[in-house]
Each structure stands twice: as structure tokens, then as C-alpha cells.
Amino acid sequence: xxxxxxxxxxxLQKAALELFATRGFEQTTAAEIAEAVGLTERTFFRHFxxxxxxxxxxxxxxxxxxxxxxxxxxxxxxPMEVVAAALRAVGAFxxxxxxxxxxxxxxxxxxxxxxxxxxxxxxxxxxxxIAAGLRDRGVGEVxxxxxxxxxxxxxxxxxxxxxxxxxxxxxxxxxxxLAELHRLTAAPLPQG
Amino acid sequence: xxxxxxxxxxxLQKAALELFATRGFEQTTAAEIAEAVGLTERTFFRHFxxxxxxxxxxxxxxxxxxxxxxxxxxxxxxPMEVVAAALRAVGAFxxxxxxxxxxxxxxxxxxxxxxxxxxxxxxxxxxxxIAAGLRDRGVGEVxxxxxxxxxxxxxxxxxxxxxxxxxxxxxxxxxxxLAELHRLTAAPLPQG
Numbered sequence: 001x002x003x004x005x006x007x008x009x010x011x012l013q014k015a016a017l018e019l020f021a022t023r024g025f026e027q028t029t030a031a032e033i034a035e036a037v038g039l040t041e042r043t044f045f046r047h048f049x050x051x052x053x054x055x056x057x058x059x060x061x062x063x064x065x066x067x068x069x070x071x072x073x074x075x076x077x078x079p080m081e082v083v084a085a086a087l088r089a090v091g092a093f094x095x096x097x098x099x100x101x102x103x104x105x106x107x108x109x110x111x112x113x114x115x116x117x118x119x120x121x122x123x124x125x126x127x128x129x130i131a132a133g134l135r136d137r138g139v140g141e142v143x144x145x146x147x148x149x150x151x152x153x154x155x156x157x158x159x160x161x162x163x164x165x166x167x168x169x170x171x172x173x174x175x176x177x178l179a180e181l182h183r184l185t186a187a188p189l190p191q192g
Numbered sequence: 193x194x195x196x197x198x199x200x201x202x203x204l205q206k207a208a209l210e211l212f213a214t215r216g217f218e219q220t221t222a223a224e225i226a227e228a229v230g231l232t233e234r235t236f237f238r239h240f241x242x243x244x245x246x247x248x249x250x251x252x253x254x255x256x257x258x259x260x261x262x263x264x265x266x267x268x269x270x271p272m273e274v275v276a277a278a279l280r281a282v283g284a285f286x287x288x289x290x291x292x293x294x295x296x297x298x299x300x301x302x303x304x305x306x307x308x309x310x311x312x313x314x315x316x317x318x319x320x321x322i323a324a325g326l327r328d329r330g331v332g333e334v335x336x337x338x339x340x341x342x343x344x345x346x347x348x349x350x351x352x353x354x355x356x357x358x359x360x361x362x363x364x365x366x367x368x369x370l371a372e373l374h375r376l377t378a379a380p381l382p383q384g
Contacts, residue, residue: 080376117309120316124308142349146369147376149345157338177338184272184339185377 009047009057011037016054017101020108025052025115052118055105058093059122065089066126070133079139080178083151086130087174090155094162094170103163127152154178201239201249203229208246209293212300217244217307244310247297250285251314257281258318262325271331272370275343278322279366282347286354286362295355319344346370 015036019028030051031041048054069089073082094102109115127148134144158174165173207228211220222243223233240246261281265274286294301307319340326336350366357365 078376113313116316117313120312121305121309124312142353142369143372143376145352146345146349146372149348150342150373150376153338153341153345156341157334160337161334177334180335180338181342182377184270184335184342185374 008039008043009054012039012044012047013054013057016051017104017108020055021104025108025112030054052115055108055115056118056122059125062090062093062122063125063129065093066129067133070130075137079134079143079147080150082134082137083130083147083154084178086126086133087151087155087158087178088171090126091158091170091174094159096169099162106163123152123156126155150181154181200229200231200235201246204231204236204239205246205249208243209296209300212247213296217300217304222246244307247300247307248310248314251317254282254285254314255317255321257284258321259325262322267329271326271335271339272342274326274329275322275339275346276370278318278325279343279347279350279370280363282318283350283362283366286351288361291354298355315344315348318347342373346373 012033016028016033019033019036028051029041030044030048033051033054034041034044044054048057066086066089069086070082072089073085077085109119127145129148130151131144131148134147135141139147154174154177158170158177161173161177162168162170168176204225208220208225211225211228220243221233222236222240225243225246226233226236236246240249258278258281261278262274264281265277269277301311319337321340322343323336323340326339327333331339346366346369350362350369353365353369354360354362360368
């Protein structure tokens, strides 16, 4: 029983992704997803508060990785070094084996504004986690919020690249995008 | 008739904000908002596809200001200079007179995750507009996406500050946050 239960969310997620990809997100019900793995709608809603949440299973683990990444940064690390540490920790989830799943998931999200909003909210949660970690390190509120939001900008761009680009790992792409951020902002802005 | 019609979305928006603030977003219906300004639910839905959209009226004007800001930047402007120009154009909306409205609106949004997601989506639309403008200027895709996302990071942080901070204008706050972004990323990152 305990062994079964452990994998249930993952099984529901896999089945949901297949149904969403073939029939469309709107056209698939929670009951159909549950049925596809021999479960009831009631079981589905024991794991997920609503249908779309099945695509966001594992989110809490990302938030926790983010927190651990921040904690692992050196005590004297600069805010952007802390952000980079958080991105490395989060990036560990996006392995080569995960790429096909992530691509299929993204294809579903791209077709549904409601899911795009939910995905944005997920990134906002990660940003809030990094910002809180920076404030705990004594970084001022504006700087902490800005560094965290920029971290999520890097994550979003790197993630998009990773879905498209077969050759490089998530870690390599993220390091390149972070370097690009530094290049972009290297020149001082004219006061206008 | 035409004169009336011109202000209808704004009147609905104002009434909605008052009802959301006093009764809560969930507890207020589109029919009640319409009634508060002597209109029918049907009229409400002629202007807004769903209840929450009433809080996002004017969004298209922001996107267009963003586009105009990008177009006004010098042909040889760096990507971050183009972003700064877009932020200045968008910032023109957030006048001193608007601040109480923006604060009341934000208080409603802060209490509802669905509205927070919708707000994030609005920022994503602005980012997409800036990124498209940068690509039209020959900026590479990754750089364009990153600069645009960082622009929205600056906007989000500046907007939060502006809601809290009475002393400075939106333009001043944005300039400071942009300068902070440059400071944050001034030191090169160690390769890790």
C-alpha cells in the first residue's frame, strides 16, 4: 500500500501528460487521467487540488532545492553568487533523462494561457525563496528582490534554451546565460 | 451613447475595485459590479471576458507604450538602453494621481493567487513585446529574451517600491533599480 502510494502522483502525471498531448488539456478530465492508471477521480483529487496541478507535481522539491542551494553558498558570497548557487541546485533536476518529459510538458503549457500563468507563478515562488534567503543573509530588500527576479529571468531563458538545444547540459546553458547577463549590464546606463 | 460607452470599462473597473476591497474578490459577482454603476451583467461581459479581467483593463495601452518606448530608443542603443527606454514609456502611466488606485488594486491582487498569476502574465506580455522589439533590432534571441526578462524584473521591483514609497516618482525609482541591477552584476561571476 505504502509502496503503491509513493508512485501515484508520478503515474498520474505521466498519464495526464499523454492525455493532454493527444486530446488537449481542456478536453481531458481528472476522472479520465485517474482511469488511465486504474484509479478513481477521488484518488486523483487526494493528490491534486485541481486538474492542472498534476503538471506541477514536484514543485515543492524545486523550492527546497533552491533553499538548499542558497544555504550552501559561502557566507561572504555576493547576491549574484548566491543566485548562481540556487540555480545550480535547481538545475540538478533537469537531467538529460528528464528532457523529453520537460519538452512534452512545455508543449502542453504553451497551448494554454491558464497553464502559462501557473508556470509563471511557480517561478515567482522560486524567486520568493531566493529573495528570502538573501534577506536572511542581510541583503537589503530591493537588492534581494532584484537579484532573485534576475535569477528567475536567467532560469526562464536557460530553461527555454535547454528545451531547444540538444548539445549542452542545463548547467552549461545556465552558466552561459548568467555570463550573458553580466555582459548585458556591463556598460553603465546613461541617466535618461 | 458613444460618450457613455467610452468610459464604461473605467466605471466598471472603479466599482469592481471598491466591491473587491470591501467584500472580497471571490464574493463579488460580475452582475453586482455592473449593478453598482447601473448596468447589466450582459454589458459587463461585453467589455470583459471574465470577472478578473476588469482589474486588467488598460493592459493593451501598456503593451503599446512599451512598443513605442522600444521604437524611440536610438538605433545604436544597447539592449539594456532599449529596455530602459521601454521602462520609461511604461512608467509614464504610473503618475502620482494613479498611486492610490494602484495600491488598492494591488491589495486585492495580493489576496488572490489567481489574480497574482494573471498579473505575472501581464508582465510576461510586456517582456515578450520588448524581446520582439530587440529581435527586430538584430539582437540575438537569447540576449533579447534575457534583457526583456531583466527589464520586467526591474519593473516588478520598482513597482513594488513605488506602491510603498511616497517620496519618489516611478521614474526615479526605476532609474535607481536599474542602477542597482548594474551594481549587482558588475563583479564577474566565478565559474562554478
